Amino acid sequence: MARGRKGKEPVDLDFTLRRVFGKQSFRPVQREVISATIEGHDVFLQAATSFGKSLCFQLPAVIGSGITVVVSPLLALMTNQIDAARDRGIPTETISTSTTYTERKRIETDLKCGHPYTRLIYVTPELCATQNFRKLLTTIHQQGQLTRIAIDEAHCISEWGHDFRPAYKELRWFKQTLILPSVPVIALTATATPRVREDILTSLGLDPRSSSEGGTTKFFSTTTARPNLHYEVRYFSESSPHHSSGDDLFPNLLNWLTSISSRRSTRLHYLHQHSPDNITSTDLTPISGIIYVPFRSTTESLSARLTSNNITASAYHAGLDPTTRQTVQEAFIRPHQPPDLQTAQTVAGSFNIIVATTAFGMGIDAPSVRFVVHYGVPRGFEAFVQESGRAGRDGKAASCVVFYTREERDRVLYRVSLDVNRELNKRGNRNNQGGEGGGVGKAQAEARMKSLQKAIEYCECTSRCRHELISEYFAAGATGTGGLEGETKCDFACDYCKEGRQKLRKRMERGLADEEAAFEFSQRERSNGWEGYEDI
Numbered sequence: 055m056a057r058g059r060k061g062k063e064p065v066d067l068d069f070t071l072r073r074v075f076g077k078q079s080f081r082p083v084q085r086e087v088i089s090a091t092i093e094g095h096d097v098f099l100q101a102a103t104s105f106g107k108s109l110c111f112q113l114p115a116v117i118g119s120g121i122t123v124v125v126s127p128l129l130a131l132m133t134n135q136i137d138a139a140r141d142r143g144i145p146t147e148t149i150s151t152s153t154t155y156t157e158r159k160r161i162e163t164d165l166k167c168g169h170p171y172t173r174l175i176y177v178t179p180e181l182c183a184t185q186n187f188r189k190l191l192t193t194i195h196q197q198g199q200l201t202r203i204a205i206d207e208a209h210c211i212s213e214w215g216h217d218f219r220p221a222y223k224e225l226r227w228f229k230q231t232l233i234l235p236s237v238p239v240i241a242l243t244a245t246a247t248p249r250v251r252e253d254i255l256t257s258l259g260l261d262p263r264s265s266s267e268g269g270t271t272k273f274f275s276t277t278t279a280r281p282n283l284h285y286e287v288r289y290f291s292e293s294s295p296h297h298s299s300g301d302d303l304f305p306n307l308l309n310w311l312t313s314i315s316s317r318r319s320t321r322l323h324y325l326h327q328h329s330p331d332n333i334t335s336t337d338l339t340p341i342s343g344i345i346y347v348p349f350r351s352t353t354e355s356l357s358a359r360l361t362s363n364n365i366t367a368s369a370y371h372a373g374l375d376p377t378t379r380q381t382v383q384e385a386f387i388r389p390h391q392p393p394d395l396q397t398a399q400t401v402a403g404s405f406n407i408i409v410a411t412t413a414f415g416m417g418i419d420a421p422s423v424r425f426v427v428h429y430g431v432p433r434g435f436e437a438f439v440q441e442s443g444r445a446g447r448d449g450k451a452a453s454c455v456v457f458y459t460r461e462e463r464d465r466v467l468y469r470v471s472l473d474v475n476r477e478l479n480k481r482g483n484r485n486n487q488g489g490e491g492g493g494v495g496k497a498q499a500e501a502r503m504k505s506l507q508k509a510i511e512y513c514e515c516t517s518r519c520r521h522e523l524i525s526e527y528f529a530a531g532a533t534g535t536g537g538l539e540g541e542t543k544c545d546f547a548c549d550y551c552k553e554g555r556q557k558l559r560k561r562m563e564r565g566l567a568d569e570e571a572a573f574e575f576s577q578r579e580r581s582n583g584w585e586g587y588e589d590i
């Protein structure tokens with residue numbers, strides 16, 4: 055039993071978990087986080103992708119009265135969570151740019167009526183920075199109905215707040231303005247290095263000291279490890295003389311998918327012949343997978359290439375019109391089941407694949423994604439962990455594979471170093487003009503470079519367990535109750551642990567172009583006018 059905010063009524067968390075959320079038990083640390091939240095503490099939670107962080111603010115929102123404001127970075131992410139919350143019967147609203155005037159009036163009237171029906175309201179940081187919304191929040195606060203603020207995907211404060219979404223930096227307003235009593239804030243993220251954690255706390259105006267150090271914030275962390283994910287890196291060359299076609303990646307991807315599909319067809323065929331009654335819907339549901347690529351144009355070309363090889367795939371990127379994006383996303387989250395076994399036995403019916411830029415996926419709770427492929431170097435280590443974390447959210451085994459070339463590594467490094475230099479030049483110019491200097495932009499650009507270097511190190515590492523590499527990177531940022539860091543159990547769920555150091559090293563050497571060939575290739579490419587990446 056947890057105590058309510060004013061320390062009065064004990065609250066039966068297990069009952070609410072079962073009745074409203076349909077879950078049998080809490081995952082480790084969830085109960086502690088939820089209790090601290092209900093008791094009115096500021097909370098910082100760092101937990102693995104798919105851990106169940108949303109429950110940590112949704113369950114408290116159902117208990118007691120008042121409104122929980124959820125600040126979320128993307129409309130797609132909000133839509134998912136709102137639909138899920140409404141399905142559970144939780145009164146949930148959102149105000150966004152697509153909310154009509156009448157709808158907005160209806161929501162606002164309820165929010166400031168003194169005894170609102172709404173329990174959860176999802177908004178962007180940009181809305182939180184507007185005078186109108188702040189006025190509304192102040193009114194709700196004065197009426198004693200603003201119960202807490204949840205900052206979902208809090209690492210975005212650090213990732214985006216410094217440059218293209220400055221509204222993230224204004225979230226401190228909550229702690230500065232909504233006082234007497236102060237409104238509790240819960241910040242949640244899967245991926246925060248010590249620098250990002252500090253940045254989040256400063257930006258939100260939260261006490262960086264834990265309660266054991268006399269501070270007011272309660273910190274919780276779990277390991278970022280996902281034991282059900284199998285990590286692997288495949289090595290290729292775009293420039294080596296013995297790789298004549300210049301494209302080993304696609305045949306490898308195609309072979310891999312075809313072999314998955316034919317194993318599945320064989321199994322279905324066998325079941326069909328011998329025990330048709332044992333065929334389950336899981337046997338018939340297409341296998342879901344995400345392939346991340348660096349360019350919008352590659353989403354189109356790769357999905358077309360796969361489809362022409364009987365592997366059904368759709369393209370997704372930020373340049374598509376909103377209706378198409380929505381349709382592709384919905385079809386991916388709720389894949390059709392083939393109408394009959396015959397269809398399921400064909401390769402085309404076997405897959406539900408999305409080929410996407412990094413625009414896809416944040417907060418998408420598609421439980422049964424069986425693989426995430428990075429078709430090229432991930433743009434950073436945090437991004438890699440977030441993106442690969444979209445696999446296996448149902449807890450079952452799933453693969454996370456990087457298709458890696460040194461040539462692509464050099465392209466990305468070049469691009470990011472241009473950004474760092476641009477920031478440095480900005481700073482130089484401002485200093486010359488007696489300005490403040492672009493320290494923040496520079497720090498961001500440098501952090502991006504560091505994260506990219508870590509992703510490269512991960513890909514080129516042949517001497518460590520990949521689960522360990524991931525846990526270690528985030529462990530230093532994870533302090534507080536529930537810390538399970540150091541407990542990474544791989545159990546042969548990565549290529550290093552499965553193949554061993556020597557075999558992996560040989561595979562890498564055989565696959566990659568040597569450094570000189572890769573360097574010359576990049577030079578040639580640049581002299582032919584290659585300039586860099588387009589946006590997501």
Ligand SMILES: Nc1ncnc2c1ncn2[C@@H]1O[C@H](COP(=O)(O)OP(=O)(O)OP(=O)(O)O)[C@@H](O)[C@H]1O
Pocket residue numbers: 077078079080081084101102103104105106107108109243244416417418419421443447
């Ligand atoms: N105690 C629980 N028992 C069973 N399932 C749970 C429990 N808590 C959460 N889940 C389920 O786990 C899945 C992931 O939850 P959620 O989307 O909140 O993850 P998350 O931690 O926000 O992940 P990410 O950082 O990747 O977005 C959801 O399907 C949710 O219903």
